[in-house]
Amino acid sequence: MKTTDTPPADTPPADAAGEGPPVSKEAPAPVPQEKATGRTLNIFSHGFLVLWAFMVVLPLLWAVMTSFKTDKDIFGSPWSLPDTLHFDNWSRAWTSANMSDYFLNTIIVVGCSLLGTMLLGSMAAYVLARFEFPGNRFIYFLFIGGMSFPIILALVPLFYVMQNLSLLNTLPGLILVYIAYSLPFTVFFMTSFFRTLPTSVAEAAFVDGASHTRTFFQVMLPMAKPGLISITIFNFLGQWNQYMLPTVLNTEPDNKVLTQGLVQLAVSQGYKGDWSGLFAGLVMAMLPVLAAYIVFQRQVVQGLTAGALK
Numbered sequence: 001m002k003t004t005d006t007p008p009a010d011t012p013p014a015d016a017a018g019e020g021p022p023v024s025k026e027a028p029a030p031v032p033q034e035k036a037t038g039r040t041l042n043i044f045s046h047g048f049l050v051l052w053a054f055m056v057v058l059p060l061l062w063a064v065m066t067s068f069k070t071d072k073d074i075f076g077s078p079w080s081l082p083d084t085l086h087f088d089n090w091s092r093a094w095t096s097a098n099m100s101d102y103f104l105n106t107i108i109v110v111g112c113s114l115l116g117t118m119l120l121g122s123m124a125a126y127v128l129a130r131f132e133f134p135g136n137r138f139i140y141f142l143f144i145g146g147m148s149f150p151i152i153l154a155l156v157p158l159f160y161v162m163q164n165l166s167l168l169n170t171l172p173g174l175i176l177v178y179i180a181y182s183l184p185f186t187v188f189f190m191t192s193f194f195r196t197l198p199t200s201v202a203e204a205a206f207v208d209g210a211s212h213t214r215t216f217f218q219v220m221l222p223m224a225k226p227g228l229i230s231i232t233i234f235n236f237l238g239q240w241n242q243y244m245l246p247t248v249l250n251t252e253p254d255n256k257v258l259t260q261g262l263v264q265l266a267v268s269q270g271y272k273g274d275w276s277g278l279f280a281g282l283v284m285a286m287l288p289v290l291a292a293y294i295v296f297q298r299q300v301v302q303g304l305t306a307g308a309l310k
Contacts, residue, residue: 004124011222020205060286067279089280093265097274099281101254102261109171109257113178117235118228120179121186126216128187129194140191155248162249169252177245182235189234193227194220201221229299233292240289258285 009172066074068085091128126138158177159168167173197220207217221228244257250256256264266273293300 060290063279063286064283065209067283068277069276069279071275074279086276089276090284092274093277093280093284097259097261097265097277097281099261099265099284102256103284105171105255106240106258109174109178109234112175113182113237113239114232116175116179117182118232121231122190122221122224122228123185123216124183125187125190126194126220129191130199140187143184143187147188151181152244155244157188159248169250169255171250171255174246174250174255174257177249178239178242181242181245182238185233186231189231190224191229197223226302228298229296230302231286233296233300236292237289240285 036227064078065081066078067089068087069082069089070086075081124143126265128136162168162173162177165173167176201219201223202215205219210219241259242257243263245261246257262278262281262285265278
């Protein structure tokens with residue numbers, strides 16, 4: 001019996017030249033709609049960020065420029081550059097307005113309160129993040145509730161508590177209030193950060209015979225450095241610019257902080273204010289904040305994005 005071989009049905013016929021099937025040239029694929037939309041959103045977002053940066057930087061530059069002018073130049077030509085740099089505005093604000101004393105008080109209060117806040121907050125956050133015990137979630141949500149409680153509602157009770165404890169109009173009393181004010185957000189932030197750290201490192205330290213205290217201070221706390229720097233910067237900004245709490249709880253002239261000193265400088269001469277000295281004092285108050293952010297901006301970004309990347 002003879003069998004005939006038939007070519008497969010799906011085999012295309014050869015062309016006349018015997019070089020195989022013809023190759024069709026396809027048109028380039030159109031740009032997907034998602035890419036076009038993403039590119040448009042990217043342009044708008046960058047434009048908005050540039051506009052926002054301009055709105056933030058312009059008042060800062062204007063304040064620095066105005067701090068070197070006289071009062072006459074401030075009102076006569078507020079947007080022009082100063083003809084002469086009047087450094088005496090800075091020296092007058094530093095000496096005559098007692099800005100040096102206000103700076104010293106602020107550094108003492110903010111420095112001590114930051115130290116206490118970070119020590120207590122990081123320890124509490126580590127326990128809440130790493131250990132399960134009855135009441136863990138209740139304590140955690142108690143700190144979160146402290147974030148949502150408006151501090152203005154606690155001013156009157158806080159005033160009488162400080163008065164009964166003989167801490168009213170004192171720097172130690174203001175330090176304790178700053179610590180209590182900053183703890184809720186610190187515990188909330190650091191609890192989330194400690195949960196992102198690997199547990200295997202702590203377990204290895206326990207196997208090597210390290211105690212819980214040694215594991216926390218020598219192993220886990222150094223690993224949490226980006227988060228610590230981020231929350232320290234946030235607390236520093238809030239405490240350095242705090243005005244309401246020291247105004248209510250600290251009215252002693254020798255214990256006033258920088259924000260109170262700036263207000264005192266603004267109203268010291270009644271309707272004839274020392275505007276050039278006031279702007280010099282404002283720039284003095286801004287410089288430590290700007291310097292802290294410029295130095296630690298990389299750590300701040302790392303701390304804020306660590307939870308999303310791990």
